[in-house]
Amino acid sequence: MTAGDRLRYTPGQLDRNAPFYVAGHQGLVGSAIWRKLEASGFRSVVGRTSRELDLKDRGRVFDFFHEVRPRYVVLAAAKVGGILANTTYPVDFLSDNMQIQVNVMDAARKVGVERLLFLGSSCIYPKFAEQPIREDSLLTGHLEPTNDAYAIAKIAGILHVQAVRRQYGLPWISAMPTNLYGPNDNFSPQGSHVLPALIRRYDDAARAGKSTVSNWGTGRPRREFMHSDDMADACLHLLEHYDGAAQVNVGTGSDITIREVAHAISAIVGYDGRTEWDVTKPDGTPQKLLDVSKLAETGWTSGISLEEGLERTVAWYRHHVTTVRT
Numbered sequence: 001m002t003a004g005d006r007l008r009y010t011p012g013q014l015d016r017n018a019p020f021y022v023a024g025h026q027g028l029v030g031s032a033i034w035r036k037l038e039a040s041g042f043r044s045v046v047g048r049t050s051r052e053l054d055l056k057d058r059g060r061v062f063d064f065f066h067e068v069r070p071r072y073v074v075l076a077a078a079k080v081g082g083i084l085a086n087t088t089y090p091v092d093f094l095s096d097n098m099q100i101q102v103n104v105m106d107a108a109r110k111v112g113v114e115r116l117l118f119l120g121s122s123c124i125y126p127k128f129a130e131q132p133i134r135e136d137s138l139l140t141g142h143l144e145p146t147n148d149a150y151a152i153a154k155i156a157g158i159l160h161v162q163a164v165r166r167q168y169g170l171p172w173i174s175a176m177p178t179n180l181y182g183p184n185d186n187f188s189p190q191g192s193h194v195l196p197a198l199i200r201r202y203d204d205a206a207r208a209g210k211s212t213v214s215n216w217g218t219g220r221p222r223r224e225f226m227h228s229d230d231m232a233d234a235c236l237h238l239l240e241h242y243d244g245a246a247q248v249n250v251g252t253g254s255d256i257t258i259r260e261v262a263h264a265i266s267a268i269v270g271y272d273g274r275t276e277w278d279v280t281k282p283d284g285t286p287q288k289l290l291d292v293s294k295l296a297e298t299g300w301t302s303g304i305s306l307e308e309g310l311e312r313t314v315a316w317y318r319h320h321v322t323t324v325r326t
């Protein structure tokens, strides 16, 4: 594919028989996308674990794309973690993510992948962006320092997609999800995001009859949480209905304090002890609520309430407690 070879994209159903590569298909988002594609009739969905194909290995990534020749790609493979992991390992979050996305997008461009969806994150926006955060607030202010390395890699990914559109005419797109949760999440006490951390902590405490649990920070920051099945639904919707250079925010449109979500989880698991707040741990950005009007204009809104999503995820966690990723 060279500059000037333009693929004509017509919004509508993707071909259910065409090879569809889900990068990161065993992760929180990738596994939800896999379930969604199978349920939607896709017959040729392809995935590789990082053991089978390390996406940092450029040569092997090119070999894979030449062999499989996917027509569609969702790039849901990334180095991902919560606030502490991002603060402790900034080099990994910058370097791994830059390598993964550059290799995948270069190889996908080389074989002429028709539709590619790059997943960024709501942390790409300035720390003190006006709320709810509109897509056009990108690069208008300083980033939140606890995840600036990760955010810079994700911003480079958005630019990469836009550059491919401009130079090669491929109708690739980017989506910026809010904080996500659901089955196959990372439940590592130190490395995970807040929601899996709280589910594990409160469930462990309820089982052990503990009188106190300690959460991080002040509990005052506000976050918007979305179930990964909603996210997967939005991804397929965008691939079938959106073709623009600007990234699209993906969220539910409402947020909640960490204190409130901790209370909700403790009630679901039946924990009746005390909750303390360890203010030596970082709060991160004070509020991250996405403006989802652009997504709504494409015809998609979130369908899973936080209450239902938490119930489902706690049930999943309890069923998989001995095998969850930590």
Ligand SMILES: NC(=O)C1=CN([C@@H]2O[C@H](COP(=O)(O)OP(=O)(O)OC[C@H]3O[C@@H](n4cnc5c(N)ncnc54)[C@H](OP(=O)(O)O)[C@@H]3O)[C@@H](O)[C@H]2O)C=CC1
Pocket (backbone or CB within 6 Å): 023, 024, 025, 026, 027, 028, 029, 030, 048, 049, 050, 051, 053, 054, 055, 056, 075, 076, 077, 078, 079, 080, 100, 119, 120, 121, 122, 176, 177, 178, 179, 180, 181, 184, 185, 186, 193
């Ligand atoms: N979770 C969240 O709250 C949010 C996530 N996102 C974005 O969504 C996407 C998916 O995140 P999520 O599902 O949560 O992350 P997970 O950690 O659950 O999954 C990431 C996946 O990436 C794969 N992966 C990581 N490194 C490599 C590598 N070197 N080679 C091949 N595969 C690799 C892993 O494969 P394996 O299991 O085989 O090692 C894993 O399945 C990411 O781009 C993330 O930035 C955006 C906003 C919020």
Ligand SMILES: C[C@H]1O[C@H](OP(=O)(O)OP(=O)(O)OC[C@H]2O[C@@H](n3cnc4c(=O)[nH]c(N)nc43)[C@H](O)[C@@H]2O)[C@@H](O)[C@@H](O)C1=O
Pocket (backbone or CB within 6 Å): 080, 081, 082, 083, 084, 086, 121, 122, 123, 146, 147, 150, 178, 179, 180, 189, 191, 192, 193, 194, 195, 197, 198, 215, 216, 217, 218, 221, 223, 258, 281, 282, 283, 284, 285
């Ligand atoms: C999705 C997004 O996720 C990260 O940003 P974040 O939203 O700040 O992520 P978080 O889920 O880790 O924390 C949210 C809030 O919750 C509080 N908190 C309480 N108790 C625990 C706890 O036990 N663990 C964690 N992790 N946080 C806790 C914590 O102190 C903070 O105030 C980015 O680095 C980046 O990866 C990114 O894009």
